[in-house]
Structure formats: C-alpha cells, structure tokens
Amino acid sequence: LLMTDKATAKERRETLSRLLRRHAKSTPLAPHELVSTSENARREGLRVIDDGGAPSSSPCRRWTEDLTSVALAGCPFDEYLGLRFYREDPLPRIRRACRSANENAANVGKLMFVDHEFPVHESAYLEVVAPDDDAPDRDRNNGKAAVRCIPGIIASSNCRDFLASSDRKRRSRIPHFLRKAERSRGGQWSWVRGSSMGCSLFSCGESSSSSVDVRNIVQGQVGNCGFCSGFGAIAAGWPDVLAGAFGEGSDVSLSECGAASVLLFPRGEPRYLLMDDYVVCCKDVPRRCDAAASGNNNRDRKSTPSMHSVLGDDLWVRLLEKVFVKVQGTYASLDGLYKYASLYRHPARAMQLLTGAPVALEVRYSRMDADVAYEILAVTTQDRCARVVHCRKRLDGLIPNHGFILL
Numbered sequence: 370l371l372m373t374d375k376a377t378a379k380e381r382r383e384t385l386s387r388l389l390r391r392h393a394k395s396t397p398l399a400p401h402e403l404v405s406t407s408e409n410a411r412r413e414g415l416r417v418i419d420d421g422g423a424p425s426s427s428p429c430r431r432w433t434e435d436l437t438s439v440a441l442a443g444c445p446f447d448e449y450l451g452l453r454f455y456r457e458d459p460l461p462r463i464r465r466a467c468r469s470a471n472e473n474a475a476n477v478g479k480l481m482f483v484d485h486e487f488p489v490h491e492s493a494y495l496e497v498v499a500p501d502d503d504a505p506d507r508d509r510n511n512g513k514a515a516v517r518c519i520p521g522i523i524a525s526s527n528c529r530d531f532l533a534s535s536d537r538k539r540r541s542r543i544p545h546f547l548r549k550a551e552r553s554r555g556g557q558w559s560w561v562r563g564s565s566m567g568c569s570l571f572s573c574g575e576s577s578s579s580s581v582d583v584r585n586i587v588q589g590q591v592g593n594c595g596f597c598s599g600f601g602a603i604a605a606g607w608p609d610v611l612a613g614a615f616g617e618g619s620d621v622s623l624s625e626c627g628a629a630s631v632l633l634f635p636r637g638e639p640r641y642l643l644m645d646d647y648v649v650c651c652k653d654v655p656r657r658c659d660a661a662a663s664g665n666n667n668r669d670r671k672s673t674p675s676m677h678s679v680l681g682d683d684l685w686v687r688l689l690e691k692v693f694v695k696v697q698g699t700y701a702s703l704d705g706l707y708k709y710a711s712l713y714r715h716p717a718r719a720m721q722l723l724t725g726a727p728v729a730l731e732v733r734y735s736r737m738d739a740d741v742a743y744e745i746l747a748v749t750t751q752d753r754c755a756r757v758v759h760c761r762k763r764l765d766g767l768i769p770n771h772g773f774i775l776l
Contacts, residue, residue: 432483440466447640450696450712452486454640460616460630463643467626481562482628484645487695489521489560494552498525499543500532519560521649521694522550527701530708539706546701549590549674555652558674563646563684564627570620571612572682580683581608583774589675592705593690595759595772597676599716600689602755602774603724610724611689616641623684631692634725644695648687649674675700693719705770716757716772724755746775 440463445456463482470480483490496515523546531543549558571580583605588597604611616622616630623629627646632639651674676690677683693713694700701707703714713719717729734742749756756775760767767773 432480434485436466436470437463437482437485447635447638449635449640452642452696454633454635454642455630456640458616458630458632458641459643460618460622460628460641463628464618464622464626467628480626481564482626482645484628484643484647484695487521487644489519489647489649490645491560493520494518495520495524497523497528497547497550499528499547516547517552518547518550519552519556519558521560521699522546522556522558523701524699527699527707531701531706534708536706542701542704542706546704557652558649559652560647561650562627563648563687564623566650568682568684570615570623570629570684570688572678580678580685581612585679585683586686587673587677587679589673589677591675591700591703593676593703593714594705595716595757596690596693596703596714596719598757598772598774599720599755600676600686602757602776603720605774605776606753606755607724611685614689614723615685629688631689633692633722635722637725637727639725642692642695644688644691646684646688648684648691649700689723692723696722720755720757726755 441455441459444459444462446453447456448454467480467482494517497518499514499516523543527546528543531539534540548556550556581604583601586597586601586604588594600611614632616632619629623646628643629646630641630643633642634640675687678686690703693703696713697703697711702711707714713722715731717731720726721729732742732745746756758773758775760769760771760773763769
C-alpha cells in the first residue's frame with residue numbers, strides 16, 4: 370500500500386508496472402469494482418426487530434430516526450454499500466441537535482445519539498437462520514433454526530457462507546459466533562456505550578501520538594489478525610492518519626451525545642461515516658477491565674471480544690474496527706476463516722478505505738521467488754509503504770496462518 374508523499378502518482382504507477390511485469394502473480398487490488406457481501410448481510414441476514422429504540426430514564430427520551438433526519442437535513446451524502454457517506458462532517462449537526470434537546474429538557478434523562486443504520490442498542494435484536502445442528506431446541510424450519518442474537522456479530526448470510534465450505538474449521542465458526550451473540554441462552558458478548566465505561570477517544574489527549582501507537586493495538590477474540598496488522602502498519606508509520614480520521618471534536622461528542630464520525634475514502638473520495646459509541650464487550654468481565662486487558666495476562670486478552678488498546682481508556686481502536694464491522698455488516702464478516710473475497714476483510718483494501726492511498730498491491734510468492742520478493746520489498750521500503758505479511762507455514766519462529774506487520 371503506497372503511502373509516499375515524495376513520489377508522484379506517475380512514479381508510483383511506473384514502479385508498480387515494473388513490479389507487475391517481473392512478477393506475474395502480483396495482483397493490483399481494485400476494491401470498489403468488487404461486489405461486497407455486506408449489503409446482503411445487512412438487508413437479508415440482518416433482520417433487525419426493534420422494540421422501540423434505546424431505553425432511557427423516560428419513555429419520551431430516546432433518539433429516533435426522525436431526529437437524525439432533522440439534524441442532518443441538507444447535509445450532502447453519497448450512498449455506498451447501503452450506507453450514507455457524508456461529504457461534510459455530520460458530527461457538529463448531531464452535537465447541536467443533542468445539545469438543544471438536552472437543554473430544553475434539563476430535568477429528563479440525557480439524550481444520546483443512536484445509529485439507526487447499524488442498530489446495536491439494548492432494544493434491538495436480530496434473528497439468525499442457522500443450521501439445525503448448531504442451534505438445537507430452537508424454532509425449526511426445514512432443518513434450520515431461527516436464533517435470536519444481538520446484532521452485529523453474525524448474520525444468516527454469514528452462516529450460509531461458512532456452511533458452504535468443506536473446511537471443518539470454517540464451519541466451526543458458526544457455533545463459535547452464535548455462542549457469543551445468542552440472547553436467549555445468555556450470549557457471552559453485549560454492546561455497551563463506550564462513554565458509559567468512562568472511556569475517551571484518546572486517553573493521552575485528543576489526537577495524541579502517545580495513544581495512537583502500534584504497541585497499543587491488541588487483537589481480540591475475532592480472527593482478524595491481518596486486519597489488525599493493517600491498523601498497526603499505519604500506526605507504526607503514520608499515527609497522525611489514524612488520529613486524524615476522526616471528525617473534529619469527536620472526543621467531546623462521545624461524552625456529550627455518544628456520537629463519532631470517521632473520515633473514509635470510498636471510491637477514493639473523502640467522505641464521513643457517522644456512528645454511535647456502542648462497542649462490543651464481554652458480559653462477565655468488568656467494563657473497564659475488558660477495555661484494559663493488557664499484555665500481562667493472556668487469559669484476559671483472550672476474553673476481550675474486539676480489537677482494543679493496551680491503554681484501557683482508549684476507544685479509538687475499537688471504534689475504527691467498528692467502522693468496518695458496520696461496513697461489512699457483522700464481526701463474522703471480518704473473521705480470518707470467512708471467505709477472502711469479502712470486500713474489506715482484506716487488510717490492503719481496508720487500509721485503502723481508511724487512508725485514501727492510491728494503490729493497493731497483493732504479492733504472493735514461495736521460496737522459489739525469494740529474489741523477486743526481496744526486490745519488491747526493497748522497492749516498497751524505498752517508497753514508504755504500509756505492509757502486512759501473512760505466513761502460511763511455521764517458518765523461523767513465525768506462527769502459521771497468522772498476519773504480521775512488516776516494518
């Protein structure tokens with residue numbers, strides 16, 4: 370992924386053209402020309418049944434879709450993958466609407482923003498059609514069962530994709546995610562507002578380089594090591610890119626109204642994605658400890674659902690991961706055993722959406738291509754690229770089937 374600010378676009382194209390001519394297995398990635406499965410996961414698999422919006426201290430104090438429509442009236446947007454990507458930062462409008470509503474009802478419970486494009490609040494759930502073997506004692510229908518789950522973890526389309534594989538490991542991911550998400554049997558995960566845990570966007574100060582550090586990024590229970598490595602590769606060389614991805618005043622907006630916006634580059638154009646501050650946590654782990662599962666306790670790390678920061682008060686890692694959960698539809702769509710054609714599960718495409726980098730390149734090689742691989746690595750080092758590698762076999766201490774940051 371070329372991130373250089375020294376080379377011109379023409380020089381980058383010429384460099385990559387030379388590499389492609391020398392190495393036929395290299396594949397330039399064009400993510401916006403691919404068909405994403407995220408729309409199917411959101412519209413077909415994600416059948417959300419809303420009991421009336423996020424609860425509050427008063428039945429009249431809840432954020433509705435109408436409030437969002439009024440607050441964002443006249444804010445230009447483009448629709449991409451079934452979501453609204455705004456041409457200007459929508460966060461100031463949401464913050465003004467929340468502030469006005471709370472000032473006019475000072476003695477009533479605080480009104481907080483709810484993202485109805487990706488509803489994961491306490492009153493929402495979805496029905497996932499799973500194979501009968503993975504969901505016993507449920508409402509059966511032609512050998513399948515409808516399982517009531519918390520949204521955003523796994524969808525019916527994910528189950529079909531996993532089931533279509535002959536790989537036993539891939540098929541085993543269905544009960545894995547169902548155990549995490551199932552409501553009726555006390556699933557292990559739940560969605561909680563990040564602001565309610567006493568966390569902030571950057572614990573070391575807004576847009577602080579001390580918070581956005583590759584050493585602070587920790588993978589959770591979801592098998593998205595390549596995706597996590599992509600974040601780390603950008604944080605290692607360009608921490609300001611990650612810190613600057615959040616809209617102006619996002620840290621204040623999280624505490625005031627539970628909203629955040631993130632700058633992305635769908636189709637290469639800068640656009641803002643709006644979302645609330647709900648993050649997925651373990652039910653049986655204290656909220657702050659869940660966010661602060663640091664490197665000293667391997668058991669705590671494994672119990673933490675989502676990608677998180679070593680600094681327990683940081684939300685930026687979780688919210689950046691949630692961006693791609695919202696775009697893809699579910700956490701299962703980002704899992705390492707999910708189909709590789711899934712649009713933004715590929716780390717290079719994810720980094721390209723987040724940074725707006727002009728070129729993403731995938732290079733596959735074996736031991737026989739060592740000279741070619743070295744030449745490619747030498748060129749990408751010179752051109753300052755964010756690089757992620759994936760090791761298929763155990764080699765020189767590397768873990769097989771795992772993603773790594775290449776510094």
